[in-house]
Amino acid sequence: MNQDWTVIDGLQYSAWSREIFEQMHEGGLTCVHVTIAYHENTRETLTRIGEWNQRFESMPELIRPVYEPSDIALAKAEGRIGIIFGAQNCSPIEDEIRLVEVMRRLGLMIMQLTYNNQSLLACGCYEDEDSGLTRFGKQVIKEMNRVGMVIDMSHSAERSTLEAIDYSERPVIVSHANPSHFHPALRNKSNKVIDAIAANEGILGFSLYPFHLKNGPKCTLDDFCDMVVWTAERMGIDRIGLGSDLCQSQPTTVLEWMRNGRWSKTMDYGEGSSSNSGWPDSLSWFGDNRDFPGIADALSKRGFSDGELSQIMGGNWVSLLNRAATPASPFLQHP
Amino acid sequence: MNQDWTVIDGLQYSAWSREIFEQMHEGGLTCVHVTIAYHENTRETLTRIGEWNQRFESMPELIRPVYEPSDIALAKAEGRIGIIFGAQNCSPIEDEIRLVEVMRRLGLMIMQLTYNNQSLLACGCYEDEDSGLTRFGKQVIKEMNRVGMVIDMSHSAERSTLEAIDYSERPVIVSHANPSHFHPALRNKSNKVIDAIAANEGILGFSLYPFHLKNGPKCTLDDFCDMVVWTAERMGIDRIGLGSDLCQSQPTTVLEWMRNGRWSKTMDYGEGSSSNSGWPDSLSWFGDNRDFPGIADALSKRGFSDGELSQIMGGNWVSLLNRAATPASPFLQHP
Numbered sequence: 001m002n003q004d005w006t007v008i009d010g011l012q013y014s015a016w017s018r019e020i021f022e023q024m025h026e027g028g029l030t031c032v033h034v035t036i037a038y039h040e041n042t043r044e045t046l047t048r049i050g051e052w053n054q055r056f057e058s059m060p061e062l063i064r065p066v067y068e069p070s071d072i073a074l075a076k077a078e079g080r081i082g083i084i085f086g087a088q089n090c091s092p093i094e095d096e097i098r099l100v101e102v103m104r105r106l107g108l109m110i111m112q113l114t115y116n117n118q119s120l121l122a123c124g125c126y127e128d129e130d131s132g133l134t135r136f137g138k139q140v141i142k143e144m145n146r147v148g149m150v151i152d153m154s155h156s157a158e159r160s161t162l163e164a165i166d167y168s169e170r171p172v173i174v175s176h177a178n179p180s181h182f183h184p185a186l187r188n189k190s191n192k193v194i195d196a197i198a199a200n201e202g203i204l205g206f207s208l209y210p211f212h213l214k215n216g217p218k219c220t221l222d223d224f225c226d227m228v229v230w231t232a233e234r235m236g237i238d239r240i241g242l243g244s245d246l247c248q249s250q251p252t253t254v255l256e257w258m259r260n261g262r263w264s265k266t267m268d269y270g271e272g273s274s275s276n277s278g279w280p281d282s283l284s285w286f287g288d289n290r291d292f293p294g295i296a297d298a299l300s301k302r303g304f305s306d307g308e309l310s311q312i313m314g315g316n317w318v319s320l321l322n323r324a325a326t327p328a329s330p331f332l333q334h335p
Numbered sequence: 336m337n338q339d340w341t342v343i344d345g346l347q348y349s350a351w352s353r354e355i356f357e358q359m360h361e362g363g364l365t366c367v368h369v370t371i372a373y374h375e376n377t378r379e380t381l382t383r384i385g386e387w388n389q390r391f392e393s394m395p396e397l398i399r400p401v402y403e404p405s406d407i408a409l410a411k412a413e414g415r416i417g418i419i420f421g422a423q424n425c426s427p428i429e430d431e432i433r434l435v436e437v438m439r440r441l442g443l444m445i446m447q448l449t450y451n452n453q454s455l456l457a458c459g460c461y462e463d464e465d466s467g468l469t470r471f472g473k474q475v476i477k478e479m480n481r482v483g484m485v486i487d488m489s490h491s492a493e494r495s496t497l498e499a500i501d502y503s504e505r506p507v508i509v510s511h512a513n514p515s516h517f518h519p520a521l522r523n524k525s526n527k528v529i530d531a532i533a534a535n536e537g538i539l540g541f542s543l544y545p546f547h548l549k550n551g552p553k554c555t556l557d558d559f560c561d562m563v564v565w566t567a568e569r570m571g572i573d574r575i576g577l578g579s580d581l582c583q584s585q586p587t588t589v590l591e592w593m594r595n596g597r598w599s600k601t602m603d604y605g606e607g608s609s610s611n612s613g614w615p616d617s618l619s620w621f622g623d624n625r626d627f628p629g630i631a632d633a634l635s636k637r638g639f640s641d642g643e644l645s646q647i648m649g650g651n652w653v654s655l656l657n658r659a660a661t662p663a664s665p666f667l668q669h670p
Contacts, residue, residue: 042378043378046437050433053433053436054433096381099381099385106437
């Protein structure tokens with residue numbers, strides 16, 4: 001893997017530790033989009049941000065925050081992993097439009113409109129009925145466009161996703177999911193959605209979460225490369241990146257929080273099932289951040305050029321953030 | 336009043352409107368330290384910040400945020416009033432040390448450790464017993480020093496104030512109060528306190544709130560100038576500024592929120608009394624922001640030089656903020 005590349009993983013949620021950040025360095029990462037909220041409300045999200053601030057303070061030689069797209073180049077130059085804050089749900093803004101700007105100023109650069117369920121903004125991928133964007137949802141999209149917060153539809157339902165892409169004036173992303181064509185998981189995306197993302201100049205980040213892959217944990221690196229080749233042809237080489245969905249060293253209580261939050265008294269198994277309720281087994285070729293160079297090598301053997309690989313491994317994410325995560329108004333005073 | 340001066344008012348809490356911001360321009364103000372919280376908890380403080388963001392968005396020709404001391408010069412150059420966020424209480428950080436940095440990043444530049452009552456940090460000026468800084472209080476002072484949030488002891492009790500000055504490694508301020516020597520209100524400050532503020536290279540901001548002045552609303556501009564002359568001699572010309580405590584166009588419900596918050600079921604009258612429960616009458620010579628030039632003129636007639644006046648009218652505040660409101664650590668990533 002070329003040391004000059006800016007390598008970005010489009011989603012991780014691990015039990016953060018010095019060891020994991022060191023693995024990111026070993027794996028040649030430049031930046032990682034980390035989840036700071038699943039169901040956390042506004043107040044709880046501030047506690048999550050406070051925990052990150054303490055990590056930045058105690059491990060300044062390993063990590064730094066990325067508040068603006070221009071911070072990515074600083075992270076690269078300093079040799080520190082840049083941490084990009086994202087929320088997998090709109091719970092951090094509760095019911096208040098003005099919290100979009102407040103959260104953006106605190107560094108929240110990416111936000112999903114829904115996480116599996118109906119939210120105040122749109123519909124999630126596990127609901128039976130998808131009635132599309134809500135009134136509040138349209139307001140929030142406009143505001144996210146204004147302040148430069150990227151709209152992520154990874155866990156959203158199809159109609160809501162297409163409407164968000166249509167309504168947003170800036171590119172919309174799917175930070176971590178795969179084409180349903182490759183594996184028809186409910187969380188993966190139809191050709192209609194990936195075509196809309198491509199037309200909108202967004203990004204699809206390939207997930208390495210076994211439930212999103214053909215044959216689950218047994219998916220081979222060759223299968224994965226097949227998917228990348230197919231998607232690059234369909235969406236274009238500029239429209240793809242990585243979004244590993246790596247959830248390293250997390251206890252099952254965290255999986256339960258992700259799946260059940262506070263919304264269900266009976267266990268919901270998400271992409272698993274009652275007989276397969278825990279974390280899936282790892283892929284043999286992707287266990288932690290040190291395995292990114294192996295993916296780049298495999299894609300290189302499939303014929304992607306060095307220039308194309310630098311785009312897939314992170315360059316496309318840099319371009320996307322420069323187009324979607326900068327404030328639209330010169331009067332916005334962050335940072 | 337010299338147009339080249341940077342004129343700063345060290346405290347206001349008005350019913351903000353276009354008219355008031357226009358009056359600030361007419362009065363030659365550069366920046367105003369505005370109160371964003373009295374008893375607001377963390378979540379409620381974000382709503383207050385959101386309301387300010389909406390004002391910045393809708394009146395960009397009149398106002399701009401001051402997130403860092405260096406923004407003061409920008410405000411001056413742009414001809415926009417710089418708004419400095421402050422809290423009159425520690426309620427915005429609740430019981431969480433890490434919220435100091437979170438709030439600082441949102442622009443909270445100044446915070447009082449107490450508002451009249453005992454807080455989690457220290458004791459307020461209306462309690463019977465003052466046991467000084469708490470354990471949490473000491474931690475918060477250290478953290479405020481680190482992130483560059485100015486410690487304001489305007490509403491604190493004497494022992495707590497002296498201990499905070501002693502414990503803090505950066506200057507401590509009293510943004511809005513007068514020497515008890517001039518008028519012995521409970522809220523005003525003893526010679527011991529103002530001497531400690533002076534030794535600590537902080538600032539005393541002269542209050543124009545009638546309850547803090549000799550003869551209340553009947554206090555003359557001459558009386559006020561007497562106080563300034565006396566204090567300048569005692570504390571030094573570098574240690575004084577203005578902190579008008581202007582509460583313009585606020586209904587009495589706001590006065591009740593300031594005084595009673597959620598802590599009392601029976602009405603507490605603060606500096607007033609049951610027979611004098613409302614806002615005090617205005618001074619004849621200070622009704623709103625257009626009256627600052629009159630104060631400068633009166634002080635000039637008392638013999639302050641132009642250089643001294645530029646310090647009193649705002650220069651000292653700029654110096655103080657540069658010494659106390661910049662982050663102590665190079666790894667702090669705000670703004």
